[in-house]
Amino acid sequence: MFPATWRSVSFSDVCLLNPAFDSNNISKDTNVSFVPMSAIDETTGEITKADVRQYKEVAKGYTAFKENDVLFAKITPCMENGKVAIARELINGIGFGSTEFHVLRPTEHILKEYLFFFLRQPRFRKRAKSAFTGSAGQLRVPESFFIRTRIPLPTLGEQERIVAILKQADEIRRLRLETAEETQKLYSALFLEMFGDPTSNDKHFKTIRLDRLGALDRGQSRHRPRDAAFLFGGVYPFIQTGDVANSDGWITNYSQTYSDAGLAQSRLWPRGTLCITIAANIAKTGILTFDACFPDSVVGFMPSQHVTSEYIMFVLNFLQSAIEARAPKGAQMNINLQVLNSLLIPVPPKIVQQKFTDSVLGIRNEKELMNSSMQEIDVLTKSLVSEGFSGKLTAAWREGHKKQLEAVASIHDKILVTERVKVAIKESVPEHRPWMAQTDRMWVKDQMSELQFDVWTAMRKWKGTLIPSEHLDEFMATWPTEHLENAKEQVRRALEQLAGLGLIAKISLPNEDGEYVTGFRGFREDEFSRMADLEVLGEI
Known part of the structure; x- marks a missing residue:
């Protein structure tokens, strides 16, 4: 429950969603800011690399926005990664950018910073992900998601x-x-x-070949195919080139393990081994902090008494670009062990x-x-x-301003009712989309597979919302499924297909922990389409 002075409103009540751009009084030579998706720092939520373009270069084929608009990446994986930013310091107050942005323009009821922090929440992005539409690799959050999704709205003072x-x-x-x-x-x-x-040895240390400064050998993974299931799942850490390249110097994590069979066709390198990549990522380095196996795309170096692993690692880091330049240019760059063996390394006193x-x-x-x-x-x-978006964070402040807040909330209610923001949905709604009237979908039922028909029939009898992560066993007990291979996966897929055909509704709702989960339900008697759903939600 929200505090009494808060309201639950739709985004469309407090924002203009993807507002039309007014090009009046803008000449074709006017300079504007250009913000590609890569310009938004997903860690800080700031626009870091905006370009300058002339209006005539970006007037068509890009998304327009203005100073203080909030940009929300709608496509995977940018959305999940948190690419959200407030458009600030735009040239002439105008910006254009990727068509994969939704633009939210705050009204006087909501602070742009409050909106920004709300959109950046992992919980909100998880909910937005459950509303994805489109095909794999091109999944997007539709504009309609913001129309049917609600946001907690404190008074402006509490937002501040x-x-x-x-x-x-x-x-x-x-x-x-x-x-x-x-x-x-x-x-x-x-x-x-x-x-x-x-690279220049400007202190004139004696140089010695790398293979004479320690033991240098390739990793092993002799079995073919290398990804055979029985090789994995044991207790022996198994690292690959990506683990080395992303190690920041010391390899502290691993995501795969070898079984006894995996170890038998490989080699276990001791902690302290310097790992050097020779394929895909060239001459990237990292020191093992645990015993591990690795394939022949990684070379292990064990130092002699004349050098330390840390010294050799940093020498190779400085030489990395030169080593990479010696790799043949092809589909995947790689170097052979001889390239590393012959490297001349300056050797200062131990x-x-x-x-x-x-x-x-x-x-x-x-x-x-x-x-x-x-x-x-x-x-x-x-x-x-x-706590900020539940009201707990400002509970003491709210208690100290109780009378003022009640008065402001009353005025706020009247404004929201009389000045509800109207939103024009730009997305086209072709007749074959899932929100078509249910009565116009009868022909689809004749085309369903046997499993789809069984799932659809069961959904019509199911009371309430089916949450697969919680109810699937109970749901599948209502008709025979023993003959199905990977039955749960097939039923989940059938639910998604029926939702895609517009025969059942796919929704997102919070569970007891406040996390949003995907659910399915049959259409209510008072609705025949998703468009009707939106109309009902819009009246709340």
Whole structure:
């Protein structure tokens, strides 16, 4: 339950959705901001790389918006990744960008920052994902989702209070990220100070071939096919090129494991091994923090007494571009072991290398503490956002302003009723779409498969909403399904197909934990289409 002075409203009550662009008084040579999808930083929610274009270049084929509009990425995976931003500092107050943006223009009833933080919630994006339409790879959140979805609306004063707190949490998180980035730069700065640039060996250290500085060998994965199921699922960590490339220097995570059979056709490398990629990602490096297996697209290096793994790793990091340039250009770049064997490595005194290694490990420990702190900040931020949009965050403030809020809420109600925002849906609604009148869909029933007909018949008898994640076993017990292979998956697919045909309704609703889940139900007696659903929701 929301506080008494809050209201639950549709987005269309407080925003203009994808408003038409008024091109009057704009010359074709007017400069405007251009915002491709890549310009939105999904971590900070800011527009970071806007371009300058002339109006005549973008007038057609792009999405238009104005200063202070909120941009919401509607296509997968950008939507799930959190690409939401407030359009700020636009040239001449005008922007154009990807057609994969929804534009939400706040009215006087809602702050743009309040709207921004609400759209950025993982919970909201999860709900939006459940409303995706389209085919795989081209899934999008339709505009109609914002018309039927509701948002909690405090008074403007309380919105300002919520936004101020969430901004503070966001700023703390941003500063922590900047500190982590600066810490990462310390590695390279320290190396250059102690050893100079290894690409030019400007400190004139003696150079030795890499294969003479330690044991260098390729990983193993002898069985074909390499993805045979029996090779996996055991206790032996198995890493690949992506794990090395994304390791940030030390490999601390793995997503796959080998079974005993997998280990038998591979090799278990000890903790401390320097891993070097030679396929797809060329000369990316990472040091194992646990024993692990890897395929022949990764090379393992065990240092001799003359060098440390950390020193060799940073030398290779500086040489990475030069090594990659030696890879043949093809469908997938790769290098052979000989390329690594023959690399000439500057070798400073071991005592100096060890000093560098000790310093690097000290910096890494500090960075791990920062990462732990960052995780705590993320948990705190998530809690603040949840409490912010439920009313808990500002409960004490609300109690201290009770009389003023009640008066403002009363005025607010009258305004919302008399000035309800009208929204023009630009999406075309062809006759074959699921929201067609049910009586016009009789021919589809004759084309259904036996399973589709059984599921549709069961849905007509099912009381309430069917939530597959909770009710599927009970639902499937209402007719014989023992003969079906992968019965649950087939029934789930049939439900999706029936919803796509407009014979049942697919909806999103909160469970007991407040998480939004997908549900299915038969059409109510007072409705015959999804369009009717929207009309009913619009009257609430």
